[in-house]
């Protein structure tokens with residue numbers, strides 16, 4: 741299965757931010773999304789993940805083939821690391837909790853409640869969740885926020901492993917993940933022309 745995005749237009753707060761976004765992502769490939777703050781990276785990823793409707797265009801992949809990881813990691817504060825991953829594994833009907841903890845360096849923290857993890861540890865747990873979804877297309881919004889250098893490298897290795905198994909990844913990031921094999925899509929050329937007075941507060945003062 742390939743992810744094909746065709747002439748997609750996305751909006752936030754009633755303002756169209758991006759228009760005519762088209763790309764194809766084959767199994768085993770990653771695409772890095774770049775563009776200045778506010779251009780619409782998060783909005784595009786949320787639209788692809790089915791969390792909000794598109795203004796126009798088509799997405800070939802069904803929502804259940806994607807998993808989205810963003811700033812709110814969806815962690816259950818009172819559950820331990822292992823219980824959190826067990827919860828998501830049960831929802832998706834897959835196993836692999838031990839493997840996910842090992843790959844994101846969480847084994848020593850398996851019995852700690854999510855509420856008591858540091859910011860970077862929470863992030864590692866949020867990313868370990870990807871491994872227990874069993875979903876082929878990872879849609880990641882700034883996945884490395886709060887991660888130290890070693891954890892960024894660990895995460896890049898996990899993404900590589902996912903790609904090697906025929907998975908796909910779409911990643912909005914301002915930092916270099918070291919995924920040299922990934923293609924890069926600069927969203928600035930897709931920015932919609934916004935007429936001042938149309939309701940776009942940012943654009944009116946740009």
Ligand SMILES: Nc1ncnc2c1ncn2[C@@H]1O[C@H](COP(=O)(O)OP(=O)(O)OP(=O)(O)O)[C@@H](O)[C@H]1O
Pocket residue numbers: 752753754757775776777778779780781782783784942
């Ligand atoms: N709920 C909302 N209502 C109205 N406008 C919003 C809303 N959420 C975001 N926006 C605006 O939509 C635009 C695009 O936001 P988005 O988060 O998609 O940008 P981004 O490219 O991901 O930026 P960054 O690099 O800062 O994360 C911004 O101008 C933002 O202020």
